[in-house]
Amino acid sequence: MYSNYSMTNRVNQDQSLSNEVKSDQTILIDTNSKGKDRNWRGRKIMSLKLADIFKELGYRQSLIDRLSSCGEVLKFVQQDDGSLRLYQAYFCKNKLCPMCNWRRSMKYSYQTSRIVDEAIKQEPKARFLFLTLTVRNVKGEDLNVTLTSLTQSFDRLFRRVKVKKNLLGYLRSVEITYNEIEKTYHPHIHVLMMIRPSYFRSSDDYISQKEWGDMWSQSLKVNYFPIVDIRVVKQSYQGIEKAIVETAKYPVKPMNLDVTEKQVVDDLYQGLYRKRQLGFGGLFKTIKKELELDDIENGDLVHTTDDGKLSQGTLIVAIWNQDKLNYFIKD
Numbered sequence: 001m002y003s004n005y006s007m008t009n010r011v012n013q014d015q016s017l018s019n020e021v022k023s024d025q026t027i028l029i030d031t032n033s034k035g036k037d038r039n040w041r042g043r044k045i046m047s048l049k050l051a052d053i054f055k056e057l058g059y060r061q062s063l064i065d066r067l068s069s070c071g072e073v074l075k076f077v078q079q080d081d082g083s084l085r086l087y088q089a090y091f092c093k094n095k096l097c098p099m100c101n102w103r104r105s106m107k108y109s110y111q112t113s114r115i116v117d118e119a120i121k122q123e124p125k126a127r128f129l130f131l132t133l134t135v136r137n138v139k140g141e142d143l144n145v146t147l148t149s150l151t152q153s154f155d156r157l158f159r160r161v162k163v164k165k166n167l168l169g170y171l172r173s174v175e176i177t178y179n180e181i182e183k184t185y186h187p188h189i190h191v192l193m194m195i196r197p198s199y200f201r202s203s204d205d206y207i208s209q210k211e212w213g214d215m216w217s218q219s220l221k222v223n224y225f226p227i228v229d230i231r232v233v234k235q236s237y238q239g240i241e242k243a244i245v246e247t248a249k250y251p252v253k254p255m256n257l258d259v260t261e262k263q264v265v266d267d268l269y270q271g272l273y274r275k276r277q278l279g280f281g282g283l284f285k286t287i288k289k290e291l292e293l294d295d296i297e298n299g300d301l302v303h304t305t306d307d308g309k310l311s312q313g314t315l316i317v318a319i320w321n322q323d324k325l326n327y328f329i330k331d
C-alpha cells in the first residue's frame with residue numbers, strides 16, 4: 001500500500017547510513033507476542049509522509065528534520081526466545097507523529113492497566129463510570145483556544161462537591177474528530193471514573209444524565225446544552241478494559257484523521273500546541289506517582305513497559321534505508 005509513496009521532498013538525513021546497507025542484507029522482522037508484525041516500516045513511511053506535509057506547509061526545517069529522523073536507527077536486544085526488545089532509538093515526539101503515537105498508545109495501555117489494577121486492589125468495591133463531555137464543533141483556527149477552555153471547564157466540573165463526593169480517581173483524555181463535510185473539528189473529553197458504590201445510594205449521591213449535562217453546561221459557561229454521555233462500566237475485567245481503551249483513543253485517533261490533508265495537519269498541530277491530552281486524578285494520580293510511571297506524552301518512548309530495561313542478549317541494529325524504503329539489519 002505504500003509502494004507509490006514518493007520521497008521527492010525529502011533530503012536523506014544521513015547518506016552514509018544507507019550506503020552501509022548492502023543488497024543481500026536482512027530486512028527487519030519484528031513481531032509481537034501474538035506473532036503480529038509490529039509494522040515499523042509502515043509507521044516510518046507514514047511519519048515521513050507527515051514530514052513532507054509539514055514541509056509543504058512551510059514549517060521550520062528543524063521540525064521536519066526531527067520528524068524525518070524519527071525511528072531511523074533501532075537498537076534491539078534479542079531475547080532467548082528470539083523476540084526483539086527495543087532498547088535504544090530516537091523518537092521525535094511530534095504530537096502528530098504516527099511512529100511516536102504508536103509508542104505512546106502502548107505506553108498508555110501499559111500504564112493505565114497497571115494503575116487501574118492497583119486501584120481495584122486498594123478499592124475492591126469501587127465501580128466505574130465512563131463519561132463523555134462535548135462542545136460544539138469549531139473551526140481549525142479556534143481549536144487551540146477551545147481545547148484550553150475544555151480542560152479548564154473539566155477542572156471546574158471536577159471541583160464540584162457532588163462530583164467529588166463519591167469520586168475515587170479518574171483518567172481523562174482529549175480526543176478530536178474531524179467533520180470532513182463541514183470542515184470542522186469536534187473536540188471532546190473521555191473520562192474513566194472510579195467511584196465509591198455509594199454513588200448509587202440516593203439522589204444526593206447519584207448524578208443523572210440530565211444533571212451531568214446541566215453541570216457541564218455551567219462549567220463550560222455556555223448558553224447551549226452540550227451533549228454529555230454517562231454510562232456505567234460493566235463490572236468485568238473486559239468491561240473496564242474496554243472503557244480504558246475508549247479513554248485511550250487519543251494517541252491513535254488523530255491518525256485516523258486524514259493527515260494527508262494539509263489543512264488538517266496544520267489545524268491539529270496548531271490546535272494541540274502545548275496541550276496536554278491526558279490527565280490522571282485522585283487515586284489514579286497517587287498510584288501513578290507511587291509506581292514511578294513517567295509522562296506518557298513527553299516521556300521515554302523507547303521503554304513503553306518497565307520490563308525491557310535490564311534485558312540481556314544479542315544486539316540487533318536495524319537501519320532505515322531511504323532508497324529501499326525498509327529497515328535492514330546492520331551486520
Ligand SMILES: [Zn+2]
Nearest residue numbers: 070092097100
Ligand atoms: Zn516521531
